[in-house]
Amino acid sequence: MVIETxxxxGSLTAHGIGIVMVEQNIREAMPMADKLYILAAGExxxxxxxxxxxxxxxxxDIYMGGA
Structure with missing residues (x-):
């Protein structure tokens, strides 16, 4: 299901449609992202x-507070 999603x-963004995606698996999200926000502890x-x-x-480091 994740791969299909x-x-x-990817198909929508290829057609110029903007997507806001909230994803815990950053490795999957990064290749298709134009901009990246990393939240940790609500910040x-x-x-x-x-x-x-x-x-x-x-x-x-960002997640664990080192950055």
């Missing part, structure tokens, strides 16, 4: 483009 989102901890995130370690 992501495929449909915005990161805002930027997916390519601004260097690696998984940076993501974990």
């Amino acid at each position: 992501l495929e449909r989102i 915005r901890r990161f805002e930027g483009k997916p390519q601004d995130v260097r690696d998984d370690r940076q993501i974990m």
